Amino acid sequence: MPTVQRRIPKECFPAFLGRYTVKSGDNLYKLSQLFRVRMEALAVNNPHIDNPNIIFPGDVLCVPGLIPYPCIIELTPKVDLPFGTGAIVYINFAPRGGQSISFLATLPLPSYLGNYDIYVGKIYIPTVGEFRSQLFPTPEDPPTWSGRIELPTAASITPNSRVTIGPINSKMGISGGIAFEGIINSSSC
Template identity: 65%
Template sequence: MPRVPQNCPPAFLGRYTVLPGDTFYAIAQMFRVRIEALAVNNPHISNPNILFPGDVLCVPGLIPYPCCIPLQTQGRVPFGTGGVAYINFAPRGGQAVSFMATLPSPTFFGNYNMYTGDIFIPDIGGFGNQMFPTSEDPPTWSTRVELPTAASIILNSRLAISTFNSLTGATGPVIVEGIITGGSCI
């Protein structure tokens, strides 16, 4: 029977499910946290030397993970335009935001040839990446933004998908966006 915490401390709101071969040391390295801090914030694991696949650990994070944020349309957009941002742990440690949206061609909004997915973290700055379309019409555009381990997603971070012109460097309007609030993670 997996051991699951009833709740996590404020700075350890993220959750990680133990995989076969995981150790407290490896998990502490993955999340860039001291092993002592990981152990003290997981009192439901009585012996940190014994982990079982399926155990759930509280890990550093100021918002619960995984977290899905609906992105709201901004201004006039075609019917069916919308998106989501999925916040989780990055495959190599740290945090990541995956953006996915059904959007018209960027040219619908003017002289733009691509979209970018961006997260803006208060007092830190923005991180973004080019989005790529699927072949459907209209396409689903997606990308993943992996944050540097020194950055942490916090409340009031803004998630946005904007148009961009890769030839001129001009950033266009925000098409969909969302703000991470205390109750916005689903």
């Protein structure tokens, strides 16, 4: 059986900010649904694919987006924190389609900031709303806290989306101030 040579774009156009490697069983319609883009946009903007009805595992497609993927943003501290603390968010395609935001932060225990017992990572997407996820610690001292938000397929990260990490008292439902913050823009990725 002859092998098919992978088709890889020389570059993606400026509005196409992510790349996807085709897997067995993929087709353009399925991928357009997965990435929430028009099928015609995928076809027209991947000129290295002669016939968009025929794609092969290993082909690489340029995927449109408002934010480049993958994207890593260093968050800015908003309160006085001990030496050695820091936080980032990693934005990429979600494992089940759509988009995800992963949080990673080296922080003291939440009680350092007051009567709090957990940290929560949040993203606020203008005109869409807020999504949040509890962060969980590693056993080191200070711990590294992590968590992930997988956005529903109806939501998409847009420029000027705001990500934060802050403490919460989970028993009383009281949120503390913001410990770290960042704004997502094409220039920050």
